[in-house]
Amino acid sequence: MDKYSRLIISLLLAVLMGAVDSTIVLLALPTITDNLKTELSASIWIILIYLLVIAVGTTQLGRLGDIIARKNIFILGISIFTIGSALCGASANIDELISFRLIQGIGTSMVQSNSGAIIADNFQPNKRGRVYGYTSVGYNAGAMLGIVLGGIITTFIGWRYIFYINVPIGIFAIYYGIKYINRSEPVSNKLDLPGMASLGSALILISYAAVDISTYGIRTFNMVLIGIGIVMVMFMIYIETRVKKPLLPLKVFRIKILSYSLFASFFQSLGFLAVVFIIIMYLQGIRGLTPFDSALLLLPGYLIGSVLGPYFGKLADRIGSRIPATVGLLMMAVSILIYTTLTVNSSLYIILIASAITGTGSSMFYPANNSAVMANSPKELYGMSSGFLRTLANIGMLGSFVISISIASLSVPRSVAFEVFAGVGKLVGGVSLSFMVGIHYSLYVSMVITLIGAILSFSRGREERKAIETMAKT
Template identity: 40%
Template sequence: MAKEMGTRDTRSGLALLVIVIGVLITAVDTTIVVLALPEIQRSLHVGLASIIWVIIGYLLVITLLATQLGRLGDMFGRVRMYELGFFVFIVGSLLCALAWNEASIIGFRLLQGVGGALVAANSGAVIADTFPPEQRGRAYGYNAIGWNIGAVLGVLLGGLIVTYFSWRWIFWINVPIGLVALAIAFKVLHDHGEREKRRLDYLGTVTLGLGLFGILWGLTKLTSESLNASIIAFVVAGLLLLGVFAFVEVQQNEPMLNLSLFRVPTMSPTLLAALFQGLASFSVLYLLLMYLQGVRGYTPLHASLLLLPGYVVGGVVGPIGGRLADRYGAVWPATIGLVVQMLALVIYAQLGTGSAIWILSGAYVIGAIGSGGFYPANNAAVMKAAPAGSFGIASGMLRTFANIGMVFSFAAAIVVASGTISKNQAFAIFVGTSKLSAHIGTEFTAGIHDAFYLSVVLMAIAAVFSATNLKQHLSSANANPPNFLPKTVTPTE
């Protein structure tokens, strides 16, 4: 009996290791590529207006597919889909390392995004299938740690690889790690959940994807061109398609995004807080790296080391923020976390060409403390507001709104920051293909300040949305919210 229990514990430990590695390597690839953009652009002769899609394309695919691919797990087996995601991610990484031109690197990053979406959509469900209820909290905790470690490694490894090796190694390193983890997964992970017949929302996915693409295409063109009829047409077409998407979703029995959840009083502000926080925060890493490398002349490795303390502190604070949410309710930690992030953004907006560099590192730690308060608390707020039987749907909504914010954050920051000097020159600086004179450095820093002030405004909007839940929180003896979901809808992921 003892031997059998030991074998079971070993198998569970290996299963958790595989899941954490999957989350870790997908987290690495959300940050590591930022540091390699200049080298990728120079090596593959990628157009300045196209290099941004190496990052945006990856995020856009994950945003569109995560909720839908979770349904495939319900239909065909969560472990099977998780392992397929791992395999696709490894193949995508291999092909990215072998990319030979602009189209190939962007196309292979999209493929990598499909693998990342499969992993992200099914990892939580695999944990639920693999571990008994009394062990799931610990397993999810390790999963969160894996994501934080991945973000740290992405920055640190990106600096090391770009400084001392070829940019191709940022993709090569995923291959052996992924293959070992995949081999273990085949051995220790097994599907236990029942299959469910689900319906994919193809029309919703297509209209949302085209709508977001139209707006993003217009914004990215605006970084290298003046406003013209073509850019306006793309943005207007994108907005119209988002309207079509909203109309389509209310007609579906199993929509991609269940917009009826917005009728739950505390759900709307919580999801919108996630959207605006993503808009405000995702571009910060990119802007700071451009300041450190473009304005201050630091190497990618030195720049990444200056930001490392923030990631370490964020990994420590996150679990504390979760416990505070459990003890005092989710609203206070989430709202205070957003205000703390605003403080960090205000500090960034004061950085000049000769500012003491410890100020930037200190502000990044402050921002990490705010993030550690916001993320677990806001997640808890969404789960508390969700009607009974819709936790999977609500979780998918939260991921999608946060990811949409992240995708647009990148494009909006570059558009604003490029307003103080010529667009071609600004974009060349952004991707590291132009050196800064003292005069241009001062003007470019002013543009970065504008981008940070935009983030302050967006973060303030997120804080207002989060704070609107205070009234319900203070008056709550909140009963379970009413179930506004259509009767035909079944829980997802």
């Protein structure tokens, strides 16, 4: 095994752990809630705090990698994540667990915001697509793998081991990273702490309001929170026009391929990641499957995506990202359309077919789009571009949570839909028929959002990887 293969292993292990832990708690949530004697509305923050920290942290920690050296931040991130995992497993109460998940999120955001830039540092532009194909396995299949692992480990070993399992893997990833990742030269950059603070405040307020809506329905309190959150977003935009080093320099938007690729990633996450939550609600709440069996039914499609990702990444290296990424998003939209045919008595083979199409589409989109972002980013902005790519994807994931809960529960009490999502409730009789209406509404919204991503992906224009490589050498 050569040096570059070991480098890929280090990157893959690191991003896989972070992605797995974004969902591994999902099926363990009822067990954790019962074991720690807490309320479901409190334990849901075990999931949300992790996603929030990543969404906010990736805006600046990629830039910190530019300043200090990406290898240092990447290794430190794996170390913090590993320590946070051990602490999570040893938590005595819900407050400790939420706090230690925050520590996990800090480590993950360090890894996610620098991994793409590390690939750009170590591989030529016409070779990166294949490597992004491998790491896309970690980012995307990892989230689905987390659901399955959460069910297996919680059922047969105990919920604490969904965190303890990260410790030996983290130590191995640290060793490989120290030994095989090249040290990048620090470049001049500056953190945008006011922008990060305003973005973080906005996301926290809106997320808290979403949980409140899911539990109690629409009321003055959560509407006020959303309103303040929107004001904070506007305040962030105001700040960004006046700081020297904003979250995303405006000159980046002059690079058409880069900016369109970033926003294609956002709309893909916003639209499609909600589908996973929606289909799990369907399988658990209407078809009566256990959370574990529901996850297993979706797994084959994600395995397909994991296998095909490197091959489509290599294709993007040859022909550019526009066609593979756009076709991938269109395939995801087709799979959502297939899901809209589900009824209370549909054959479960529909799930397998749609999931297989999803896996193929994701294996085309992720490596091609990630490669386009880094291949078209100026070298001095590698860390920023890598971090902002993950930021948009993680904000999209948070938005997907809101979509899957809020829209799918239009025709039943939101508290009921929330319990179904968390795996502690099921629907029967006429209530299940009403819930199907909400599920279809949510799927249609997700399909439209995904198609917007496809339009942006196609509109990015044509890129010439050979030309980029020539520019990189001159």
